[in-house]
Amino acid sequence: MADLQALAEALIRGDRDTARTLTQQAVDEGVAPKQILDEGLVAGMNVVGAKFKANEFYVPEVLIAARAMHAGMDILKPLLAASDVQPAGVVAIGTVKGDLHDIGKNLVAMMLEGAGFEIRDLGVDVAPEKFVEEIQSGAGVVALSALLTTTMPSMADVINAAKEAGVRDQAKVMIGGAPVTQNYADEIGADGYAPDAASAVDKARELLGVA
Amino acid sequence: MRVQLLTADQIARVHEASLSILAEVGVHLPHPEVLSRFADSGATVDHDAQRVRIPAELVERCIASAGKQFAIYGRDIAKAARFGCGERNYNSIAGEAHWIDRPGGKRRPAVLADVATASRMGDALEHINLVGAMTDPQDVPPALKCIEVMAQMLKHTTKPIHFWFHDRASAKYLVDMTIALRGSESEAREFPICYPFLEPISPLRFPFNGVDVLFETARLNLPVPIGPMAQMGLSAPCSLAATLAQENAEILAGVCVTQLIQPGVPVMYGGIPHAFDMRTTQLIFSGPEQALFGVAMTEIGKHYGLPVYINVGLTDAKRPDAQAGLEAGITLMLGAAAGADIFGHMGISGVDQASSLDLLVFQNEVIGFVENVLREMDFSDEAFALDVVREVGPGGSYIDTDHTALNFRRALWFPKLLDRQFYDAWLTGGAESLEDRCRLRTEDLLATHEPEPISEDEAAAIDEVLRAARRDLS
Incomplete structure (x- = not known):
């Protein structure tokens, strides 16, 4: 069973390889891409953002978390309908x-x-x-x-x-x-x-x- | 007093790491002429990528050929800043884009009129022997800026001067102005008044203009300080040793650049790496890392026999407060005790956020303190004054003896700003803080200090060059 919580945690740790593996696993198991995005990747980045604002995380930690998110996004992007996920700009x-x-x-x-x-x-x-x-x-x-x-x-x-x-x-x-x-x-x-x-x-x- | 941090083995390892970086990674150098000279001297050059990999042998040859002693002189040639001979020099900042009129107040764009103010203040302060423009004026066209600045400075201080050079075209007029002031090219060569600053851009890159300028300044054999500001964890790897090694590699590449343009030109080793704040994304001027960088870079630069410039005595604080005292005091004390030739730049609020006369006046006081820690102690028989001890004996007082009256001015440092009053006297006197006294001294010097005026002939010679520059470069 895909563990989106673990995916979020991999993101928070900035663990790109695990983020990629868990995203692929979730896709292979048929979890909806939008759900992987929201409950895995975005959930993880939200925690990172909150920790940064609370002075618990520093810039390098934010950047490696973002790098992990991109590893997951590379897999999800082709699967998400263009209308579902637009870049912020x-x-x-x-x-x-x-x-x-x-x-x-x-x-x-x-x-x-x-x-x-x-x-x-x-x-x-x-x-x-x-x-x-x-x-x-x-x-x-x-x-x-x-x-x-x-x-x-x-x-x-x-x-x-x-x-x-x-x-x-x-x-x-x-x-x-x-x-x-x-x-x-x-x-x-x-x-x-x-x-x-x-x-x-x-x-x-x-x-x-x-x- | 001398502080020591690195062992000979550690210096050798930094050197080896730097040589590996230069030979294997090389530097980006967007200047075709200098790239060709590197190629002719045995370096591996990729002209398309503007990349040069520099073999150890060439690096060693350029270190050997570099001039290792020099001086620059004021309008008054009796006022000199000497490098590579054991003297310590202190300079105000060469230029900041913004200016603070009052500590804690807003900053505003710096203008040409501020150059005159900054020059006058540098002229007045007893520990500043190389006067910076403190101003990168925003009301002058970029093509003319450094020429206008130099002219202003020459009129408002008799000490040697420091400001930012821009490009080769304008540097020609800076050279012309020096010749005009000195009366001949040979006098201008013998008594240079300023130097260009070559700042490699970390990691491992050179700016075109900074390199190109050197073809013009070579005419007067102007010395070249080389100072990249590698930032640990941003533009250099995140360890002290790696940052030292990359910074050193960048400086040595700069030494090669200067020697390939003009063999023998004197250089200064600008060991000015910094730590980087991982929260604000701002470099750190003066943390504990800076004290270590300052001492280590001095030792590495001195290992090459070069005069050394380090960034100590600075502060991340915006005003002359307790943080400023802590940061400027500790880093300058250690850097000066390590034996560098020049420190600074003084008079900056925060990390290059603006220039501030109050901070300059404050740092002048810090320099006085540090210089007095570094004085030579006298252990002659006379200094023990045993005859005075015999005379006063147990229970007496020394304060009314001839010996004390004759010696106290030598034995003590007299601060201009530090408070040593009894509590009630301090309270009734207005309970002033150091910041208050910095302000008062700043205002007092601005109101009273008049530099030795420039002669009419000298002013006319300078203005003629200025007019030519305005005509040709506008």
Whole structure:
């Protein structure tokens, strides 16, 4: 008999191999994919989220739990009707033109992915047009990172490029990085700013109106 | 006083691990010209991937060829910061994007006018001998920023200066400005006033501009501090030893870069790895790990015979509070006692969150304390003052003797900010905290300190370069 409780616990431990095995086992035994998702994977991630908020879990534990969840999701995805499970949203993320710093950006991408967003990671030194293309191909959020004050202006370039292409209202733009502030976001007309990786997840959810 | 942490064997193992990283993993180096020089020198280069794997032999050769002593000089060349000769130097931060006017208040974008304020404050503080701009001004176009900053600094301090270089195009004007100030290229080479900072991006990458700038600064043979900020568990593996080894590999790769651009150019070993906070996703400026990193990196850098820069004396606190005292005091004490050449940067609120003059004034006091712990003790016959003991005898007092009157200023450190009053005097005097006194000293120095003015000729020479830069780079 499939043990969805054990699956949730594997997730909480960040045990990817067990999560994969137990998900496959449940599928093989005929448990409905939606039930595996809700009572196994999502139940486990909910505990992880609660523990993180209660200062019991730290970021690396959240990330390995998310990795375990993805191992299960890889199996469930093809089985779930497209209408059943949508990603929380599609986020195109990158470090802006001129800047090669991506450690913060990568961390935000990992946290968003762990929270169920589909991530299109564009890397570093990303030209404004590239972000525009992502909006045109369906990204709901464009997330821009910069570490240098000399490259911060590239964030405004992305917003302007989106306006010129007539797609500014098709995606939310959120920005972050050491020198970036809420004031700067307001100044350049970005939709959101997050000071750290965990709040970036909350901000993306807020911008897209997802729970 | 000297603290010691690593054994010779442990240093050798870090070195071996770093050489393995450089030979097997290599570094990402997006600069075609430097990649070609690596290839010509026997390294394995993948030009498409912009990746170079550096053999141990080349690393050792570059360490050997690097200059290991240098000095930079102020507008007043009598004011120098010397490296690699046993002196300790202290610098204010080269630049932060934000500025705090009052501790506990909001931060605002830093502007060019703040550079003058920061320069004046660095000029005033007795322990800061290398003055940082503290400001990465946001009201100046990026292409011109460092040139505008340098001009401001030269006008507002006579000490050597430190600020962030941007790219090769602007670096040309920084070199021109140095030549203009000194009067000739040979004088500018002999008395450099600032240095570029090469910051590898952990893990194992180099920024194009940081490398490209060195082709321009080579003209004056400017020394190059190399300081990656590997973050344990984020951009370096999650152990102290592994972080040391990767950080060391990144610095040594930087040494190779400098030597392939200009053999013999002096370098500084910037051993500035940090721990990483797994809750906030912020690096940690000054935990207990930082004390260990500071001492260990000093020992490794000194093993190569290089001047060493370490990140100690910092704090994660936002204001000069008890946390700041704990963190800055302990880490600076150990790092200074390990024998590094420069520490810092001073005057930062939190982890690169903003610059704060109050914190700078506070850290200046911490430096005074630490420097006085590290003084040489005198054990001469005279210092034992046996004749005074005979004279005063049992039950007497020393406070009114000539010996005390002649010696107390030497035997004691006189703090500028620490409270040592009797309780009631302290209470009736307003029960001031250290933070209050930091504020008062900051306000007092800002109101009263005027640096030696720059001569009209020097100002005109600088302004001419500035005008040329504004014309050519705008």
